[in-house]
Each structure stands twice: as C-alpha cells, then as structure tokens.
Amino acid sequence: MIPSISQPASLRWTYRAYILMFYIFLIAPLAVVATFAFNDSLFPSLPWNGFTLDWFTGDTPQRLGVFSDSAMLESVGVSAFIAFFVTALSLFVATTNAFLFERYDFRFKEFLYMLMLLPLVIPGVILGISILISSNSIANHMDEVFNLEIEFLRPGLVLVILGQFAFITTIATMVIGARLRKMDRSLEEAAYNLGASKTAVLRTITLPYLRPAMVGAGIVAFLMSFENFNTTLMLTSSDSPLTITMFDRLREGSTPELNAVSLLLMIVSGMLALLSVLVQKKEDA
C-alpha cells in the first residue's frame, strides 16, 4: 500500500491509529518523568499535589533539590570529567583509524576492519569485566614482583575512562571514516600541485573538511560516555558517575529529585542532539 493506491478508509484509519499509539508509547515514559519533576509530593507518583520547583531548588533534608544535593552534583562533575577524556582519546584514535582505513591499502585490511568493529558486538558488561580482569592481573603482578601498588589499575576513574574509550572509539571511527571516504581527493591533489607540503595540506584542506564529522563524533562520544551504564558499572569505585548514582538512588526508592535530574539530562542531551543534527546539515550543504 502506497498513497497512490486507494485503500478502504477503515484500513487507512486503523493504520493511522496504530502509528499514533506507537508515538504515545514512545513519548509516554519521557513525558511522565518530566511531569513528575514538578509534583509537590515526596514520591514520583500520583496523586498530583500541585506544582513545585522544590525538586530543583529545595534545600531542606526532606526536599533536597538537585541544585543543593552535593552528592548528585559531584557525580555530574565526575561524569563530565570522564566524558571529556573519553571524547578526547576516542576522537584522536578515531581520526588516525579513519586515515588508516580510508587512505592505505595493506594486508589483512578487511580482517583488521572487522576487528575494529568488534567492540560494538561485545556486550558492555563483558567489555567491562574483561578490562577489570586484565588491569587487575597487571596490578597484582606489579605488586608481587616489584612490590609496587599501582592505584589506577584498580577500579576507579582511569578504568572507567579506558572501558568507555574501548567501544566509543569504534563509533567515532565509523562517523569520521564515512566523511573521509566522501572527500574529493582532487582538492588535495590541487594543493600538492601548487606546492603545498604534506602538513600544510593536512592542516588547510583535509582537517577542515573533516571538522563537521569530528564535531559530530565528539558530541556522540561525549553523550555516550555520559550516559553509559553497563561498562561503567563493572569498573567504577567510590567516585561514582551520574548514571551509577542515579541507579543506586532508584533502587533505594526515589524522590522526584531524580525526575528533576532526568529532566535536566533530557534537556542537555536534546540540545546536544539538535546541535549534532545542525552540524550534519551544514556538512551536507
């Protein structure tokens, strides 16, 4: 069935009703999270007791709002710290990977490209435990042989960063590689013919061309790091990032403060998503 072929009206309306129900299904959980952030009640549930901003700005122990909850704010800082390093590391390796796979031909290229995709296929929990095992065995070895205690190889921020970097690099490589593949090589050839050096071509032609893809990949990497749960869960210790803190609170039984945090998260990630769409639009233009 396509628009140019007439169908019974009943069928058309059933189809439309189905699509409408699908979108209600899609939006409902997000809508309730956002709405109950403003409920004047100690629990994120009905009945609706009126509108309040307490869950954002409240500072009494019973009604601790996000902006006064130092533990919550600290975990936001931890998440941002992790996401910054994950983004920087994965963008760097993704860019070199993109050049490697798009500009060079070498033996086992297909096979290595498949290996490059591997981190996407490995469940996050397993990626987490495998890195935990490896770093732990190195740390134990160092301890036994050299009597050295290497703190960063135990669960904590460094391991979380490495764990997220392991799979986010693959995604960033795919984004940047796709852009590099589309590049018109004659632009570079022209610069070489005009006597430009290798670094000058890279700096003035190739990297500016890649910039939208790098910004897009950077946004995606930052968001994926900020929102990651599975890999982080296995590698984190006392400095827990936001998703882990929220998870712990959720299991203790939550106040609408969690809704407030969630709403802020939605707004920020929504804006970042919009930004990446705009960057992509510019890229296509």
Next chain:
Amino acid sequence: MKQHSPIFFWLLLAPFALWLILLVIIPHFDMLGIALREQTAPRQYAFSFKNFSEFFTEPLYWRTFMRTAVMSIMATALTLLIAFPVSYYIAKMLRGRPKSFLFLLCLIPFWVSELVRTYGWMILLRETGVISNGLQWAGLVSGPVELLYNDAAIMVGLVYTSMLFMVVPLVTVLESLDDDIIEASYDLGGNMWTTMRNIVIPHAMPGIVSGCIIVFMMTLGNYLTPNLLGGKDSLWFTEQIYTQFITRFNWELGSAFGILLLLLSSLIVWLGLKLSKQTLTSTMAS
C-alpha cells in the same frame, strides 16, 4: 594518487594497534584464561573446565542462560513486528516535512539515557503508578495493580529500548524500494498481502536482518532494564555475571559466564549473517 611514505602508515597503525590489542584483545584472552582455571590452594591455580561444568550442573545458571536467550529472541521478534508497520509508514506513506518530523521523533528518545527511559516505565507501571491509577479511575480495576516486576514489564522495557535500532535500518531499506514496483504488483492483480509477502518483505530482508542482529545483541547484553523492571526475580544472565564478580567475588565462574554469553551472542549473529548472506561490515554500516 599521492604515495604516502611508510613511516606515516606505521604512525597511524600504532594507536589502532595499541587501542585494540590492549583494551579489547588481551582482556578477552585474560578472561578466557581465568575462566579455564581452578584454585587448588591459596594463590595456586590449575587448568580446568570446572567452571564450565559448574554452569551445566547447576540448574539456576543454565536456566537463567536459556531464559535470557529465549526472552531476547522474543523481544527481537516483537520489536520487528511493532517497528515494521511504523517504518513502512515513515518510508512509503509520507513525504517531505511530516516524514522527516516523524523519523526524527523516533530518534529522540534514544538520545536520552537508558536509565531515564527505564525510570519512566517504572513510574508508569508501578503499583502507585500512572497506568494503575488510570485503570482505577476508569473503573476497570477495584484496587491498585502492580504491573512492575514481571516478565511482561521486562519485555516492554526491552522492546522500547531496542526500537531505534530496528526502525533506522528498516526505514533505510524500505526507502530504497521503488513505488513503481509496488504499483506494478497491484496492476498485476496482487493485493496488499501478496505484495507484502512477495515484494516488500524480500526487498527489506537485509534491513530486517541488520535490525534483528543489533537488537538481539543489545538485548542479550542488557543489564539495566531487566534489573530495574524485573526486580529480584528478573534472572537475566548479565546479572549472574555481575553477582559472581562483584558480590561473590568468584571471578573464575564469572569469566566462564562471560565467555558463554559471548559465544551465544556470536553464534546467533553468525547464524543471522549466514542465513541472509551478509557480512558483519555491511550490517554495521547500515
């Protein structure tokens, strides 16, 4: 084509190799090594299949494993069933602005953290939640109903979380189907069902396979959704892995579970690719 000097090649290969070998390949071999050992005395280990035999002899473990596999397959099928009509509507029934609007609307929830999405379902489904209250208000039930902490709740959460990864490949593949072919099918006397079965679905097969593989892998490895929506009795295999590692501190058994989950995931992906004659690279690209 300008020839690059080999030194650049090695400079580009180095970060790639370091990243992949140190963070992906060695850790997985370490995990395999730990899974295949047994503690014989304090700090003494010997090669053994004990952890794997424990998995097969303890019913809780392999039942959880099978349950996770079966529920993941069901969630994948359900996601496909729900997503197909929606993708078809977006790809074939709409044009221009409404089309890109509805497509973007599909993507939005997935920019939001999985934790937030799951939290939303908890607010909807719990005893004091929105749906329970709605049903009471409508007079359909007399008291509060607990809709959370059962398999149906897990399924709803899994399907919801997976939706995007089904819709995107389906829309992409359906857009590439020429309307003229569908019209030709009707001109030749086909009806909606024969056209679907003989034209649309065969054409969409690569997208269906890509979507199913990705959804299955993600569902199998999911931890958050079964844990929060299923409660204590969710019995998801990743929870077993977490328990062995963090609560029981039995890394040997936990590693064996990890290897088994990886094997299951790879087996199903391999079967899917074989049946549809695709490669991993082409599946990921779409």
